[in-house]
Amino acid sequence: MTDIQKTIVVTGVGVVSPYGIGLACLQAGMLAGKCCLAPAKDVYPGFAGTTAPVEACVLLPDEGSISRYSRTDRLAVVAARNAVADFDCESSAFRESGVVMASTVAGLTEIDAGIVPDPAAWYRRGGLSRATSYPVAHVADAVGEHLGVRGPRCAVSVACASGAMAIALGANLLLDGAAPMIFPGGSDALCPFTLSGFNSLQALDPSPCRPFDQNRKGLNLGEGSAVLVLETLAGATARNANVLAVLRGWAMTNDAFHPTAPQKEGNGLAECMRLAMEMAEAGSDEIGYVNAHGTGTPLNDIAEANAYETAFRGRSRPVPVSSTKSYFGHCLGAAGALEAAITIIAVRCGALFPTLRLTEPIESPGVDWLRGEVRRQPLPLAMSVSAGFGGSNTALIFGSARS
C-alpha cells in the first residue's frame, strides 16, 4: 500500500446536537460559549437533574421502510444524512460504503418497565415493533438503510468510548479494503433507563457539571449523534472530495482494572494516547489540544489528569486540555463521535475550546486546563480521548487537512 492508500481522511461530518443540526451549528454554539445544560423536564417522577436534550424543533424521521426507528436511530439517521448532504449518493463508491455506528442506549428508548411482568402482552399492545429496535445493531441498520448503502454494517457498544471506537474500527475497515468509504459515528438518546442508572450510581451532578474542577460533583447526560465520512486519501483525491481533516492516529486499550471505576493512575488511558501518537508519528509536543473525556465525576477526572501527566511527560510545555461535556453533557455512545467532530472543528478553526465553569482546576502541572475564553492558535494536531465503563479507552488524533 502506498501512503495515499494508508492515509485516512475525513470528508464529511454530520451532527445532531442540542445546538441543532450540522457542524456549523455546533461550531457557532460552542464558539459563543453557549451552554445547553438545563433542568430536566418530564424525565420521570422524582428526577431533578440537569440534561441537554435535542429540542423538538429538530425534525426526526418517524420510521424506516423495514422497521420502526428508535429515537437513537432517528438521531443517527439525521446526523448521517447531514454528513453526506453534498455527496453523490448514486455513485458506486457511495453505494458500496460501510457503516460503523456506536450506541449504548440504542432502542432502550422505546421500551418501558411494562415489558417485565408479561412480555407477550406488552408485545401485543404494540411493543413488538418497538422492541425490534432494541439491538444495538439496529442503529447501524437504520443508517445503512436510510443512506441506501450496502457495504459492511457494524455496531459498537463499549459504553462511553463507543463513538470514538467506531471511528477507530471504521479506519481499520478502510485499511482492510472492506469498503471505499466508511460512515462511523455514534448516537444515543436520553431515556429513563440511563438517567435512572447513573442516578442510582450517584454519578449525576444535579447542577451543570464542572469537569476537572476540584469541586466537581458528577456528570450530566445529554443526547445527540455525530457521523463522520472516512475514506482513504486516494479515494478522496480520486473523487475530488473536500478533505476536512486527516485521521492521523488511533488506538484502543483496556484498563482491566474494575467494571466501572477507572484505574486511578490512568495507565491504560496513557498507554492508549501513547499508541495513538506512535501511529501518528507525532511527538507529545506536537499535540496542540486534547479534547478530554472529562465527565466531571471525581474518579474519572483524576485518573484522566494522571493519564495526561504520564502520556505527555517530557513535553516542553503543559498540554492544553478541555472537556466539552461542560457544554451539552455526556452523550454516552455518541460522546466520542461528537467530541471527534469538535476536535475537527478545533483543528480547522484553530480554536481551543475552554471547559465551562472551571474555576479551581485539579492540580496537574503537566496540563494546561483551558478555561475562560476560546483560545485561538494554529492547531496542526489535536487529540480526542474517550474512556468508558468496562475500562475501554480510545484515542484519536486529527490533523489539519493542510498538513
Next chain:
Amino acid sequence: MTPNSPDLPITITGIGSVSPYGPLAGLIPQCPVESSAITAWTTAGLRRAFLVKPFRPASVVPGAKTRRLDRLSAWALVASSLAIQDAGIDLSQIDRSRVAVVFATAFGCVELTEAFYQSAATNGWSGTDPITFPETLANAPASHVSLFHDLRGPNLTVSSKGFAGESALIQAASLLRHGQADLAVVIAGDTLTRAVYEWYEAADLLSPACYNSEPLPEGCDFMPSEGVAALVLEPLGRCEIRSEARSYAHFRSGRWAAGGQPVEIIRQMLGGSVPSLTVCTGNGAPCASSPTAALAREIVGHAAAIVPPHAVAAGLVNTGALLHLILALSERPSSGQTLLLGSSGDSGFAALLLELP
C-alpha cells in the same frame, strides 16, 4: 501510520464454548443434543429451546466470581478461559497489553436489563438497583474477560444483524494484521430470556417443534438457542514457537456486507480457488435448501461438500457463526479450504475463508 500486513497468516489455536453441549474446551464431542422444556419462567404450555444447563462457573474456571454477573458475562468468562487453556497459552508469559478481546452479541446482557426494568417497575425509576445497572451494558462480558485475565489490549463489543460472529472474527483478524494486538480472543453468543423468547413467538418465528415434544424436523425450522463460543486467534509465526500449540484452522480472509452481489464478491475473495467444504451459518433457518445453501452451491458448484446450518448454532441467530465453525470442525475433520458462509435476504451476507491444516 498503522503497520499493515494484509498477508499475515492468522490461525485459530484455541476453542472454548458454553453451549447446550455444556462447557467445553476444544472441539465438541459428537453427540446429539436435545432441546429442553423451558422452566425458567411460566409458559402458556410446553415451550422448548436449546438451553445451556446450569453449572457453576467456578467449577470450570477456578477463581471466577460470577455471582453478580449476567449469565452472558459468566459464560463469556468461562468460554474464553477454556479457549485460552485449549490454546496452551500461559498468560503470565505474554505481554497482556497486546491481547485483544472482541465480543459479539445481539442482545447483550438482556437478563440484567430485564432485572433493571423489574427494579424500576417495583421501586420506580428513582429506586433502581445501582449494582445491576453497569452489568446491563453490552460490553460487560468483554470487560469481565479482560478484568479476569488482565488483558489490556483493545476490548471491543460489536454487533451486526445476522453476522455479528463473522464481524467479530474479521475485526479481530484486522487488529492482528494492523499490529494493534498480538493475540485476540474472539467471543460470540447470547442468552435466552423470557422477553427474547416471547418476542420470537410474537413475531411468529418459532418452529412448531417448540410447542411439542417432537424432534425438530429437518427443514427450515427455527428453535431458539443460547450459549457462547470463543476462539483464540494469533499469527501463525507466534504459535509455531509454542511446542504444544495446535492449529484448528488458518483464517485467510473475510467479507461481509449488507447487500450487493455476494457471488461476485465472494468469488473475488476466493481468487479462483474452490473450497472443498462450505459450512453454512444459518440466520435462524437450518436447512439444506436455505438461501445460504443455494448461494453456496452457486459459488462452489456441485462437487464441493456443503454442510447445512446446524440447528443449535442457527438458534443463536446473529451470533452463531463461531459455534457453527466449532461444530463443523468437530463433526467433519478435513483439510483444505473451507468457506464459512451466511446470507439472508434482508441482512446481506458474510463469508470467511479458512484453511484447515
